[in-house]
Amino acid sequence: MKHALFQVAKDTEDPSGKVLGVACWLPPKNPTSPQTWESYLGDWWLWFEQVKMNLWHGRGGLDVKRYWIWKAAQAKAQSELWDDENGYYFCNIVTVVPEAQGKGIGKLLFKYVTDQADREGRKCYLESSRAEPNMAIYNSMGFELAKEMVCDDDGDAITLYCMMREPKGP
Template identity: 60%
Template sequence: MGIEIHPITAADIPSVADCIQQSFADDPYHIWAFDQRPGKFDKERNLASLRAKCEWGMRNALFYVAKDSDDPSGQVLGVGMWMKPRNATEPETWAEWLDGYLLWFKQGWNLVRYQGRGGLNTKRYWIWKQVQADVQAEIWDDPTGYYFCNIVAVRPGNQGKGIGRKLIELITKTADAEDRKCYLESSKAVPNIAIYEKLGFTVAKKMECEEGGDKIDLYCMFREPRPKSKPKP
């Protein structure tokens, strides 16, 4: 097997959405935010939402896929999507605003098309978004911005092959060259925290979301840029 990393293409989107859905099926946040009762979670509705997010990410994020170069099917084995650093004083561009509106429209159409949100608990979703905004306002103190790991996923059955590491190091190397920090949030403490720590991340804060007696913890992690090694004399 030869794992290769490439920028996402439109043809990759169905496989990318499937990879993300399968990877997050047992994720604590997913279990908390979606109704897990039989017949409540609509996989097709969720895939449609993920595809819309992928289309937005192609134009607005650093979005990469991992594939086996020996697999003629081109199945996506891993996904990494990072938001680009944004200066605190930098306004949103018209193109970004338009893409955001287009994503909103597509998700609205999915709402009508599938007659619902596919099991998403919108109250819990907005609780998470508010807590996330509050925490980021508290701990994001670098005005030059961060490389924000929005999604990193490895298709089940392909862990331990270095796919996640490749998808993360692709960006952390760039961050090091630019002397920038990286940031991510994980709702799975084990084994994710230990894995991210090996890649240079440290836990800065635990984000706590609660509704109806059910609680979810997410771990906010930063990575400081690593200095370039000096050539030996």
């Protein structure tokens, strides 16, 4: 994630600068362009670091089979949805601590990147793990449901919600 865009919301009134929320966005790239060597090596570096952490700290209950089910479903969904050669800003993760939820912090974590996407005329993309209340929150920021992505582990299935945001004009 060397080139990811990280947004961090901190409590300015807390002397320690308590973190209230974090967002990680992946920058746009042409979905039909071949992977660069830098990106390829970065993926392997990330894999190596994950293996190292798993060996040192354990997997923490991670079910690797389900991870690969999700990655396969994600690759299929993105290949069907990502057709803009300008690429997409991909909100890889966003989280706000429970006591700060409902105060607009999540929207602020989106604002910088969505404003940048608007200036560049680029779309944004995310995958939500919950229909309620997440989809309504993302709808309020201009995201629309593009596809329901089912991750099925031999009948034990979950649905993720692929959402897109068109760039807004001036």
